[in-house]
Amino acid sequence: MKQVKNLLSLYKCPIKTLNQKDDRLLIQAVLQRHIIEKIFDYAKQYFQSTGKHYHLEADIIKSESSLSLLLTHASKCRVGNDEVTLTASTKLRQQIYSILNNRGFSDIVGDAIYEHPFIAYYKEQLNDIMNELRIIEDIQKKSASENLAATIIRDVIKIFWFRLKVQEPAVQYLWIQNNTKVDKTFMEGNNLDDNGNLNLFVDLCYFPLIGRNLSSNNRKIYFPAKVYVNPTTN
Known part of the structure; x- marks a missing residue:
């Protein structure tokens, strides 16, 4: 699990004691992010x-x-x-x-x-x-x-x-930064639909937001960002 912790640190994701069973979603998320960036x-x-x-x-x-x-x-x-x-x-x-x-x-x-x-x-x-x-x-x-x-x-x-x-025009992609407040209009995640907490923040983005004018309020979303949120740290 040391290598996985190193990846979490690389992507500035909060480090904690990892359990392969309990933290399966987080481990899968950080591996996916790493694979995409390597490619x-x-x-x-x-x-x-x-x-x-x-x-x-x-x-x-x-x-x-x-x-x-x-x-x-x-x-x-x-x-x-x-x-x-x-x-x-x-x-x-x-x-x-x-x-x-x-x-x-x-x-x-x-x-x-x-x-x-x-x-x-x-x-x-x-x-x-x-x-x-x-x-x-x-x-x-x-x-x-x-x-x-x-x-x-x-x-x-x-x-x-x-x-x-x-x-x-050509479409853009954008990685959502850590500690960005979750916005369900252009983010999806492991437990966002079931979580009523309005003050959730992104721990890790594992698939980028795809669309146009992504940095403006007039953005057009083609595919929402995939984010991991740990409700115990928000």
Whole structure:
């Protein structure tokens, strides 16, 4: 449990004596937060790379960004009254990210079909991290859990790198800070529905808020933040 306590400290979640059975929800929450942020780190490293055949997704995004800027520049700096030019950069972004959402990081077709090197490498990294934080004695359950790593990595990247940018305007995500007062209009949690306490505060956000204008009062929520609240400390 020491590693889990270290994670709680990392995310500034109140430290207490942990019990694997009683604190199952908290442990699951902090592990989920850690997994998501690790995958964010993996993706950021990947999308800074270019040039290899397995950097296709990164190359596509770089090209889309450059072409969108040029199209926007053309709409502002060249005389014309057509609607196509005005909407070209938006439609290009939506089409490109829709394609990436469907095919990004899928198995690669060559002389044979093989797993995308990014997925093959980082699923092992992710499993190594998770095996340091948990113990699964049942061999079948451990194997099933490890086999999920590739799917989890793909899903997280597709949500936060691809699907959010298919929307118009592009959608944002935001981690709710610890000690933020709970607001059920854009937060969900382990026991919020059953708790009548109006003075609850976030101990840990384990899935970010997704929407538009998230820092304003005119925010539009697409998916509420998932937060852990310990009522005994509020």
